[in-house]
Amino acid sequence: xxxxxxxxxxxxxxxxxxxxxxxxxxxxxxxxxxxxxxxxxxxxxxxxxxxxxxxxxxxxxxxxxxxxxxxxxxxxxxxxxxxxxxxxxxxxxxxxxxxxxxxxxxxxxxxxxxxxxxxxxxxxxxxxxxxxxxxxxxxxxxxxxxxxxxxxxxxxxxxxxxxxxxxxxxxxxxxxxxxxxxxxxxxxxxxxxxxxxxxxxxxxxxxxxxxxxxxxxxxxxxxxxxxxxxxxxxxxxxxxxxxxxxxxxxxxxxxxxxxxxxxxxxxxxxxxxxxxxxxxxxxxxxxxxxxxxxxxxxxxxxxxxxxxxxxxxxxxxxxx
Amino acid sequence: xxxxxxxxxxxxxxxxxxxxxxxxxxxxxxxxxxxxxxxxxxxxxxxxxxxxxxxxxxxxxxxxxxxxxxxxxxxxxxxxxxxxxxxxxxxxxxxxxxxxxxxxxxxxxxxxxxxxxxxxxxxxxxxxxxxxxxxxxxxxxxxxxxxxxxxxxxxxxxxxxxxxxxxxxxxxxxxxxxxxxxxxxxxxxxxxxxxxxxxxxxxxxxxxxxxxxxxxxxxxxxxxxxxxxxxxxxxxxxxxxxxxxxxxxxxxxxxxxxxxxxxxxxxxxxxxxxxxxxxxxxxxxxxx
Numbered sequence: 001x002x003x004x005x006x007x008x009x010x011x012x013x014x015x016x017x018x019x020x021x022x023x024x025x026x027x028x029x030x031x032x033x034x035x036x037x038x039x040x041x042x043x044x045x046x047x048x049x050x051x052x053x054x055x056x057x058x059x060x061x062x063x064x065x066x067x068x069x070x071x072x073x074x075x076x077x078x079x080x081x082x083x084x085x086x087x088x089x090x091x092x093x094x095x096x097x098x099x100x101x102x103x104x105x106x107x108x109x110x111x112x113x114x115x116x117x118x119x120x121x122x123x124x125x126x127x128x129x130x131x132x133x134x135x136x137x138x139x140x141x142x143x144x145x146x147x148x149x150x151x152x153x154x155x156x157x158x159x160x161x162x163x164x165x166x167x168x169x170x171x172x173x174x175x176x177x178x179x180x181x182x183x184x185x186x187x188x189x190x191x192x193x194x195x196x197x198x199x200x201x202x203x204x205x206x207x208x209x210x211x212x213x214x215x216x217x218x219x220x221x222x223x224x225x226x227x228x229x230x231x232x233x234x235x236x237x238x239x240x241x242x243x244x245x246x247x248x249x250x251x252x253x254x255x256x257x258x259x260x261x262x263x264x265x266x267x268x269x270x271x272x273x274x275x276x277x278x279x280x281x282x283x284x285x286x287x288x289x290x291x292x293x294x295x296x297x298x299x300x301x302x303x304x305x306x307x308x309x310x311x312x313x314x315x316x317x318x319x320x
Numbered sequence: 321x322x323x324x325x326x327x328x329x330x331x332x333x334x335x336x337x338x339x340x341x342x343x344x345x346x347x348x349x350x351x352x353x354x355x356x357x358x359x360x361x362x363x364x365x366x367x368x369x370x371x372x373x374x375x376x377x378x379x380x381x382x383x384x385x386x387x388x389x390x391x392x393x394x395x396x397x398x399x400x401x402x403x404x405x406x407x408x409x410x411x412x413x414x415x416x417x418x419x420x421x422x423x424x425x426x427x428x429x430x431x432x433x434x435x436x437x438x439x440x441x442x443x444x445x446x447x448x449x450x451x452x453x454x455x456x457x458x459x460x461x462x463x464x465x466x467x468x469x470x471x472x473x474x475x476x477x478x479x480x481x482x483x484x485x486x487x488x489x490x491x492x493x494x495x496x497x498x499x500x501x502x503x504x505x506x507x508x509x510x511x512x513x514x515x516x517x518x519x520x521x522x523x524x525x526x527x528x529x530x531x532x533x534x535x536x537x538x539x540x541x542x543x544x545x546x547x548x549x550x551x552x553x554x555x556x557x558x559x560x561x562x563x564x565x566x567x568x569x570x571x572x573x574x575x576x577x578x579x580x581x582x583x584x585x586x587x588x589x590x591x592x593x594x595x596x597x598x599x600x601x602x603x604x605x606x607x608x
Contacts, residue, residue, distance in 0.1 A: 242541070297415050298407065
């Protein structure tokens with residue numbers, strides 16, 4: 001156990017990544033929903049880094065999602081619609097905002113962190129709301145015109161480009177995050193999670209690591225926001241909303257925190273459920289959402305991933 | 321200029337007292353049980369709807385309707401504490417946050433189901449409407465009534481906590497749970513009673529606040545930040561801290577919306593972040 005975790009892919013992981021590829025061919029009519037799921041998954045992944053690995057409770061993670069969305073949206077609106085540069089710019093802006101605010105976050109304990117993240121999210125929401133000449137206010141930012149990817153693949157109405165583009169970005173960023181949490185840095189984050197007071201004793205600076213992971217998480221959230229702006233060619237003010245931060249948390253705990261895959265799985269289940277139930281009645285949807293959260297906390301704290309891993313262990317034991 | 325300033329100050333104080341009345345229960349839950357309860361606003365909303373139903377469907381007058389709001393929220397709060405909240409006292413803060421967000425969502429959906437998404441109207445009795453002339457100033461009678469109610473509630477609460485046997489048990493449990501148990505204090509019962517009392521006060525605040533804060537199903541979410549703010553800025557587990565914080569918050573919010581409406585709620589969030597930076601443990605920290 002002394003060696004670092006390897007980056008080798010297990011057969012479960014390979015199978016997992018074949019699912020979205022298969023979905024592309026099997027459900028060509030649901031590609032728009034598919035891209036939404038991929039984007040939500042990327043967003044949940046960014047929260048998993050700071051919540052699942054660093055145990056920072058954030059109720060305002062949408063702040064970085066929104067910053068990324070507006071960055072990419074505004075760039076494209078004023079003629080700089082090249083997708084990849086838009087993603088990078090969004091990541092940079094969101095990461096910068098994350099880095100600055102991280103110093104407020106690391107100071108406090110759970111309650112203070114929760115309040116500060118919530119406050120920052122609400123402040124940005126208000127700012128975007130008031131600066132309607134730039135952001136479009138409550139009407140949203142329209143006129144986002146994307147250039148073709150590599151100058152070849154345009155974002156068409158069939159959603160094929162958007163889906164494959166989102167999937168590719170998700171896969172690349174996921175690999176980065178996967179490498180990060182399996183690196184010595186990732187292990188020290190786990191150390192902080194398990195025993196924050198003991199980490200300084202073995203020579204690890206808790207503060208600096210929390211700042212670093214918060215910045216990375218913010219940057220990834222920015223990429224997710226940018227993806228949404230680019231694929232839908234629109235930015236609504238709800239990108240900053242509290243509802244988005246709260247739903248994000250639900251996706252993550254539904255999937256299971258601290259596995260990276262949990263966020264993706266949770267996002268998929270959540271979005272499919274929402275698509276089904278919200279069509280019946282949006283008010284009931286909120287009720288079921290709340291009930292789901294309560295039940296997860298009371299009875300299924302590990303989420304889907306926790307359940308799957310327990311199942312795997314049981315199967316292995318019974319076959320051995 | 322001066323009159324409008326005093327008017328704003330007065331409105332701010334009335335608004336702040338209301339925030340205090342609703343949040344004091346939250347302060348106790350956080351201080352006593354170290355429990356982050358984001359669903360606290362739901363108890364205020366419950367009180368509001370209880371009062372509305374009592375008045376419009378049962379024909380109860382305003383003042384008894386306030387008592388009903390107090391009682392209904394207190395009973396429901398006590399029940400939920402027994403059945404649900406109790407399981408999570410020792411859980412991680414993240415679990416408490418998720419759990420109470422879930423409860424908040426459920427309360428919003430339930431309220432929409434029964435009462436629809438619209439704002440609830442309230443008819444104040446004759447003697448509470450209109451203006452009162454005090455020292456050449458026109459002060460809203462209802463605002464004065466609000467402040468008076470909160471002064472009475474605060475005095476009663478202070479008496480309860482500082483002078484009675486139960487208050488001593490509460491303070492002992494806040495300071496050191498283990499030692500309190502060792503001294504034979506039934507800490508669980510203290511928890512239940514204080515939680516019910518806090519919910520009841522929130523319900524009273526919600527009913528009193530229909531005219532000021534409004535009442536619709538999104539109430540728990542809309543004001544969640546304000547209640548949390550009062551407690552986080554004021555310092556959990558005290559009476560004085562949240563009182564000061566609520567008054568500051570009320571005055572700043574009303575003044576901000578009156579003088580610089582284009583900035584909107586921005587001011588409050590900025591004040592909060594700055595305050596939390598300088599007083600991470602709240603304005604009035606508990607003695608340790």
